[in-house]
Amino acid sequence: xxxxxxxxxxxxxxxxxxxxxxxxxxxxxxxxxxxxxxxxxxxxxxxxxxxxxxxxxxxxxxxxxxxxxxxxxxxxxxxx
Numbered sequence: 001x002x003x004x005x006x007x008x009x010x011x012x013x014x015x016x017x018x019x020x021x022x023x024x025x026x027x028x029x030x031x032x033x034x035x036x037x038x039x040x041x042x043x044x045x046x047x048x049x050x051x052x053x054x055x056x057x058x059x060x061x062x063x064x065x066x067x068x069x070x071x072x073x074x075x076x077x078x079x080x
Contacts, residue, residue, distance in 0.1 A: 017041035048074040
């Protein structure tokens with residue numbers, strides 16, 4: 001069953017934004033990183049976005065430890 005065209009385009013835009021962030025920050029395009037940036041692109045998880053924005057403002061980048069913490073705090077817990 002196909003999704004409506006507007007939903008298809010909307011989700012592709014989120015995916016493209018996620019890839020743009022990964023490219024811009026020189027991160028690996030791992031499923032974990034893609035998921036973090038996809039969530040960020042949607043804007044639905046404000047605490048995740050705030051944490052990322054604050055880290056980028058302070059350090060200009062996110063290292064692997066930052067990404068691990070963001071994933072564990074804002075994404076992995078929602079799967080339990």
